[in-house]
Amino acid sequence: xxxxxxxxxxxxxxxxxxxxxxxxxxxxxREPRTPEEVAxxxxxxxxxLVEHHTCPGxxxxxxxxxx
Amino acid sequence: MADERPLSLPVxxxxxxxxxxxxxxxxxxxxxxxxxxxVSTEIIDIARLGFxxxxxxxxxxxAEFTEKMNMxxxxxxxxxxxxxxxxxxxxxxxxxxxxxxxxxxxxIVGVSAGSFGGARGIQNLLPVxxxxxxxxxxTDLYFGSVAKIFDMTGRLLEPAFVERTANFLDELIWMATxxxxxxxxxxxx
Numbered sequence: 001x002x003x004x005x006x007x008x009x010x011x012x013x014x015x016x017x018x019x020x021x022x023x024x025x026x027x028x029x030r031e032p033r034t035p036e037e038v039a040x041x042x043x044x045x046x047x048x049l050v051e052h053h054t055c056p057g058x059x060x061x062x063x064x065x066x067x
Numbered sequence: 068m069a070d071e072r073p074l075s076l077p078v079x080x081x082x083x084x085x086x087x088x089x090x091x092x093x094x095x096x097x098x099x100x101x102x103x104x105x106v107s108t109e110i111i112d113i114a115r116l117g118f119x120x121x122x123x124x125x126x127x128x129x130a131e132f133t134e135k136m137n138m139x140x141x142x143x144x145x146x147x148x149x150x151x152x153x154x155x156x157x158x159x160x161x162x163x164x165x166x167x168x169x170x171x172x173x174x175i176v177g178v179s180a181g182s183f184g185g186a187r188g189i190q191n192l193l194p195v196x197x198x199x200x201x202x203x204x205x206t207d208l209y210f211g212s213v214a215k216i217f218d219m220t221g222r223l224l225e226p227a228f229v230e231r232t233a234n235f236l237d238e239l240i241w242m243a244t245x246x247x248x249x250x251x252x253x254x255x256x
Contacts, residue, residue, distance in 0.1 A: 023253070023254055024254055025250045026170055026200070026255060028169075028200070030165075050166070052169045054250035055251070056252055058072075059072060059140070059247065059250075059251065060137060061167060061250070063169075
């Protein structure tokens with residue numbers, strides 16, 4: 001249920017080139033790289049959960065930490 | 068599955084050494100790949116990237132290389148075997164990116180002066196690829212005893228490598244096509 005709720009509130013990621021919605025196809029926990037990221041660590045996952053998206057228009061990839 | 072955009076499949080020449088025989092293998096594979104319809108390719112020579120070696124991690128990444136990895140649909144990595152492994156500078160270059168590789172296939176070309184064709188170096192490269200988010204193809208291409216396969220001008224002396232390379236590229240193109248569709252259209256639940 002928690003995963004479903006997170007999915008519903010997740011913001012769409014828009015391709016900066018095409019302006020269309022990108023496809024979220026991967027997630028991975030990674031180590032923090034900055035003091036700000038250290039403060040934002042998910043205590044359950046013990047790292048930052050990063051989403052990976054790809055644009056179906058141009059193929060460009062982009063990533064963001066999960067909001 | 069028709070797609071207007073060609074598959075972007077760069078060939079990374081993974082050594083900087085003078086007199087490297089891997090360059091002949093890279094140029095041959097690049098030439099064969101260039102004949103394929105619906106594919107764009109180029110050789111990315113790590114000797115020409117000029118990456119720093121006293122960096123602090125991902126700060127080393129060059130904007131041009133990062134953009135090429137972002138737009139790539141798959142990679143061909145040409146790696147000689149040095150002391151049973153792959154070149155340290157190849158690792159340094161690969162480590163400069165991460166998110167740009169996720170869910171893309173990588174096909175490895177092994178090169179060696181001896182008879183094993185870089186197979187031991189490839190074995191050591193595979194776990195690195197996995198951690199980078201790349202997926203290795205089922206088929207490798209081995210140029211063992213490379214001095215007997217190309218002459219000093221880079222001309223192929225062993226015709227069997229034409230068909231071996233074709234099979235190797237067939238799988239990479241299939242995986243790149245399939246993975247691109249997945250990245251762009253199949254959401255993670």
